[in-house]
Amino acid sequence: GEDVEQSLFLSVREGDSSVINCTYTDSSSTYLYWYKQEPGAGLQLLTYIFSNMDMKQDQRLTVLLNKKDKHLSLRIADTQTGDSAIYFCAEWGAGGGNKLTFGTGTQLKVEL
Amino acid sequence: EADIYQTPRYLVIGTGKKITLECSQTMGHDKMYWYQQDPGMELHLIHYSYGVNSTEKGDLSSESTVSRIRTEHFPLTLESARPSHTSQYLCASSGRPGVNEQFFGPGTRLTVL
Numbered sequence: 656g657e658d659v660e661q662s663l664f665l666s667v668r669e670g671d672s673s674v675i676n677c678t679y680t681d682s683s684s685t686y687l688y689w690y691k692q693e694p695g696a697g698l699q700l701l702t703y704i705f706s707n708m709d710m711k712q713d714q715r716l717t718v719l720l721n722k723k724d725k726h727l728s729l730r731i732a733d734t735q736t737g738d739s740a741i742y743f744c745a746e747w748g749a750g751g752g753n754k755l756t757f758g759t760g761t762q763l764k765v766e767l
Numbered sequence: 768e769a770d771i772y773q774t775p776r777y778l779v780i781g782t783g784k785k786i787t788l789e790c791s792q793t794m795g796h797d798k799m800y801w802y803q804q805d806p807g808m809e810l811h812l813i814h815y816s817y818g819v820n821s822t823e824k825g826d827l828s829s830e831s832t833v834s835r836i837r838t839e840h841f842p843l844t845l846e847s848a849r850p851s852h853t854s855q856y857l858c859a860s861s862g863r864p865g866v867n868e869q870f871f872g873p874g875t876r877l878t879v880l
Contacts, residue, residue: 686866697773697857697871698810741808747867754815754825755869760808 659746659758666764673734675761677727677744684746687720688755689729692741701729701742731763739765770794773858773872780848781880788843788875790858797862799841800869803827804855816841848879 660678667673679687685706690698704711704718704727711718717730727744744758771792780786792799801814802825812825816835830852831845841860845852855876859869 686868688868690871695874695876697873698859698869700868700870703866703868743810753867754812755867757810762808 659744659756661742661744661758661761663759664762664764666766667734669734669736669765669767671734673729673731673738673763673765675729675731675742675744675763677729677758679725679727679744679746679749679758680756681746681749682722682725683751684748686747687718687727688745688747689716689718689727690743690745690757692743692760694740698743734763734765736765736767739763771858771860771870771872773856773875775875776873777876777878779878779880782847782849784848784879786845786848786877788856788858788877790841790843790872791839792841792860792870792872793839794860794862794870795838796860796870797838798860798867798869799835800859800861801825801831801833801841801843802857802859803829804857804874810857814843848877850879853877853879 688703689701692698715732719728741760745755749756774789797818799816802810811827813829814833816822857874858872861869
């Protein structure tokens with residue numbers, strides 16, 4: 656497909672794990688990213704993964720990459736209320752272009 | 768982490784006014800970008816620059832214009848604002864070849880009445 660696709664909404668309980676999924680467009684994209692956007696703010700880079708990696712872990716965040724299926728996921732362990740935000744995945748280099756292509760965004764709501 | 772600033776944070780103006788949204792970064796990044804974010808959350812690239820005196824249009828057609836006279840400064844101008852320009856405008860910069868991670872400013876929320 657032409658779009659980087661994400662589920663619109665995810666709700667989890669505090670303390671549970673959250674998994675946000677993304678399907679990107681081009682298996683030749685070199686880097687894939689996860690950004691977080693809180694209300695009224697810009698995007699904050701959370702982590703990125705190079706396309707020749709399968710997994711990257713950074714504290715509570717785990718990124719999994721399935722290049723064959725063009726599937727990227729972000730797992731947040733021990734989800735906290737402060738994790739409530741919109742999460743965007745992005746790919747660099749889709750179609751040979753030198754640009755970032757963003758996903759549609761997933762709104763994560765963490766409930767007590 | 769890059770320091771990137773946008774002013775104003777919020778702007779409410781009438782139709783037909785000329786406006787300039789400011790974006791500055793202090794990290795010496797060569798590449799800078801403007802995105803428009805609609806209420807449905809998607810980001811659309813409207814302008815980018817790879818260095819001084821270099822500007823290009825992005826994927827989404829926009830009536831705005833940009834300039835890049837100094838490395839640290841990438842202002843966006845609307846000559847005659849219309850209600851259809853109401854949106855969130857996000858500026859970003861990047862400076863690391865290969866990884867190309869972009870750092871974002873806080874955004875300007877523009878409302879045109």
